[in-house]
Amino acid sequence: MSDNKIVQITGKAIVIPGDDIDTDRIIPARFLKEITFTNLGKYPFFDERFDVELKEKPHPFNDPSCQDARILLVNKNFGCGSSREHAPQSLNRWGIDAIVGESFAEIFASNCITLGIPAVTVSSERIRAFQAATLKDVNLIWTVNLENSTVSSAKASAELHMPEHHKNTLRKGLWDSTSLLLENEDRVRQLYDQLPYTSNYGS
Amino acid sequence: MAVGTLYNKIWNKHTVCQLQTGQHQLFIGLHLIHEVTSPQACDMLRERGLPVLFPDRTVATVDHIIPTTDQSRPYRDAQAEAMAQALHDNTDEFKIRYFGVGSAEQGIVHVMGPEQGMVHPGMTVACGDSHTSTHGAFGTLAFGIGTTQVGDVLATQCLSMDPLKVRKVQIDGNLQTGVFAKDVILHVIRKLGVKGGIGYAYEYCGSTIEAMTMEERMTVCNMSIEGGARIGYVNPDSTTYAYLEGRPYAPSGEAWTRALQYWETIKSDQEARYDDEIQINAEQVAPHVTWGINPGQSVGIDESLPDPTLLPDGERQTAELAYRHMNLKPGQSMNGVKIDVVFIGSCTNSRIEDLRAAATVAKGQKVPGHVRAIVVPGSRQVATQSESEGLHEVFIDAGFEWREPGCSMCLAMNPDRLEGNEISASTSNRNFIGRQGSPNGRTLLMSPQMAAAAAVNGQVTDVRSFAH
Numbered sequence: 001m002s003d004n005k006i007v008q009i010t011g012k013a014i015v016i017p018g019d020d021i022d023t024d025r026i027i028p029a030r031f032l033k034e035i036t037f038t039n040l041g042k043y044p045f046f047d048e049r050f051d052v053e054l055k056e057k058p059h060p061f062n063d064p065s066c067q068d069a070r071i072l073l074v075n076k077n078f079g080c081g082s083s084r085e086h087a088p089q090s091l092n093r094w095g096i097d098a099i100v101g102e103s104f105a106e107i108f109a110s111n112c113i114t115l116g117i118p119a120v121t122v123s124s125e126r127i128r129a130f131q132a133a134t135l136k137d138v139n140l141i142w143t144v145n146l147e148n149s150t151v152s153s154a155k156a157s158a159e160l161h162m163p164e165h166h167k168n169t170l171r172k173g174l175w176d177s178t179s180l181l182l183e184n185e186d187r188v189r190q191l192y193d194q195l196p197y198t199s200n201y202g203s
Numbered sequence: 204m205a206v207g208t209l210y211n212k213i214w215n216k217h218t219v220c221q222l223q224t225g226q227h228q229l230f231i232g233l234h235l236i237h238e239v240t241s242p243q244a245c246d247m248l249r250e251r252g253l254p255v256l257f258p259d260r261t262v263a264t265v266d267h268i269i270p271t272t273d274q275s276r277p278y279r280d281a282q283a284e285a286m287a288q289a290l291h292d293n294t295d296e297f298k299i300r301y302f303g304v305g306s307a308e309q310g311i312v313h314v315m316g317p318e319q320g321m322v323h324p325g326m327t328v329a330c331g332d333s334h335t336s337t338h339g340a341f342g343t344l345a346f347g348i349g350t351t352q353v354g355d356v357l358a359t360q361c362l363s364m365d366p367l368k369v370r371k372v373q374i375d376g377n378l379q380t381g382v383f384a385k386d387v388i389l390h391v392i393r394k395l396g397v398k399g400g401i402g403y404a405y406e407y408c409g410s411t412i413e414a415m416t417m418e419e420r421m422t423v424c425n426m427s428i429e430g431g432a433r434i435g436y437v438n439p440d441s442t443t444y445a446y447l448e449g450r451p452y453a454p455s456g457e458a459w460t461r462a463l464q465y466w467e468t469i470k471s472d473q474e475a476r477y478d479d480e481i482q483i484n485a486e487q488v489a490p491h492v493t494w495g496i497n498p499g500q501s502v503g504i505d506e507s508l509p510d511p512t513l514l515p516d517g518e519r520q521t522a523e524l525a526y527r528h529m530n531l532k533p534g535q536s537m538n539g540v541k542i543d544v545v546f547i548g549s550c551t552n553s554r555i556e557d558l559r560a561a562a563t564v565a566k567g568q569k570v571p572g573h574v575r576a577i578v579v580p581g582s583r584q585v586a587t588q589s590e591s592e593g594l595h596e597v598f599i600d601a602g603f604e605w606r607e608p609g610c611s612m613c614l615a616m617n618p619d620r621l622e623g624n625e626i627s628a629s630t631s632n633r634n635f636i637g638r639q640g641s642p643n644g645r646t647l648l649m650s651p652q653m654a655a656a657a658a659v660n661g662q663v664t665d666v667r668s669f670a671h
Contacts, residue, residue: 085349111349165225
């Protein structure tokens with residue numbers, strides 16, 4: 001799985017300011033009716049980007065100068081709400097490869113790990129500085145580096161936070177959970193046999 | 204670190220091993236799937252040539268995309284039809300038990316599982332839906348998961364997880380008349396915040412929780428995720444056992460006796476240690492209504508709306524956005540706010556006790572002409588029970604529409620939705636912008652009785668002012 005290694009993401013950033021940006025804002029539920037994830041790159045923040053007649057509204061994701069951004073800068077509790085993996089999938093398929101924020105909702109963060117998207121945190125003061133720097137110069141290049149645990153650009157930098165083992169999981173390319181879990185099938189079968197409810201409570 | 208809690212005990216019993224990533228491989232005892240978050244997972248299995256490891260540990264139903272009027276196939280919405288067909292085909296191919304439309308068991312996944320007696324104390328439960336926390340009411344660890352993880356559970360019956368901290372949320376006191384589990388959990392989320400639970404499992408305990416029925420406990424646990432807690436649970440007790448006894452998938456005979464003994468062992472110990480403990484007095488909790496765009500933005504019906512300038516930075520911005528979106532003003536009361544739509548349903552509040560409570564308010568009243576009010580039972584079983592008690596007639600006589608079971612207007616993945624900037628009194632769990640299907644739509648979360656009172660008065664009403 002060596003080509004799964006995620007050590008460093010470098011690119012332009014895009015700012016979505018505000019706390020508690022929920023999954024319904026990231027991708028409205030009506031776009032969850034597609035039975036594959038293939039088209040989801042079209043939909044992030046759809047209702048904030050388009051009016052009811054599908055005319056574009058001013059939004060960072062519509063801004064021509066942001067179209068090649070790879071790093072999303074957000075605030076607290078980003079991705080709260082639904083468990084829909086469609087949320088990180090849609091951001092990722094639009095072009096986002098790393099998310100830097102103050103904090104993330106639990107299930108959203110766990111979905112990001114599963115997809116190999118680093119969702120890292122920095123202090124409140126730093127993220128505000130990062131957002132301000134990017135809004136001032138949209139062409140500013142940022143690097144999220146999991147090796148030396150930093151988020152940096154020519155204008156600002158900070159130590160990034162992410163549980164050490166999550167960092168390692170991404171760096172070593174071990175984020176394909178299915179493959180890892182499959183390795184222990186014998187032990188899973190053993191545990192299955194031991195659990196009371198799988199045998200009608202020990203009949 | 205928490206020690207001796209139900210969380211610790213179930214976690215330990217279900218840990219297969221620690222993975223090389225440092226995460227834990229956790230066995231999942233019951234996997235519930237529905238049409239929206241499973242098709243891509245089944246594709247993944249096919250792509251990798253993997254079977255479902257234990258097909259008997261997964262149960263499927265259809266709820267999110269189905270219409271609640273005419274439920275006959277094919278659905279008019281081609282995407283919904285394709286999704287329903289995919290679930291049918293996938294469950295057939297992978298030999299998974301499926302309760303489709305037309306079966307006596309079909310319903311919202313978090314209503315169906317418990318009422319069938321599938322959810323037992325001491326289990327781990329997973330489902331590709333954040334409101335899986337509902338099942339914690341039975342003394343389980345119940346995780347909402349993403350679609351890749353749905354694939355993990357199908358292929359391996361396991362999840363790769365990090366342990367959570369445990370917060371004891373002790374709620375004491377008798378609830379006032381007209382105050383329900385919904386009000387309690389809205390109050391808790393308001394107190395602890397929508398991000399207060401990040402990294403925690405919530406253990407709900409105390410005299411208020413002990414006095415609750417299982418359906419009330421499910422309402423509380425259901426909204427744990429709205430407070431940022433991925434899971435919430437209640438230790439099992441005689442109320443839990445009485446609910447389970449005799450249900451189709453509950454143990455019976457000698458197995459029931461053995462199960463009871465086992466379930467008693469998985470409760471949190473008296474001397475258990477927690478990572479955090481908080482106390483909440485429920486005596487003074489009034490009926491709650493949300494006024495904003497997240498479930499933490501609520502007030503007691505007799506309070507005025509908060510001044511955003513007095514709130515901390517992040518909250519102030521969210522509050523200002525909320526006031527703009529909702530077209531409400533600081534200092535005003537929610538009492539008397541005119542509503543356009545009433546939705547009684549969802550995995551939070553669509554069970555028989557919810558509908559009975561709403562019916563006591565609706566009985567003999569009339570929904571004004573400008574209000575569209577719908578009652579959507581959570582499952583076929585709830586619908587059948589309601590109809591046998593005549594509840595549907597109470598609602599219909601009062602001018603409500605009586606619908607077929609499904610998720611309906613909670614998230615509007617089906618024909619039920621708000622139009623334009625309509626404002627709804629809703630018993631569901633989320634008031635996010637656009638949640639009920641219209642980007643400008645507005646949602647006021649409340650209990651089933653409060654929603655029924657709003658319906659018959661055409662405006663938000665303190666249900667305590669209703670003479671029962």
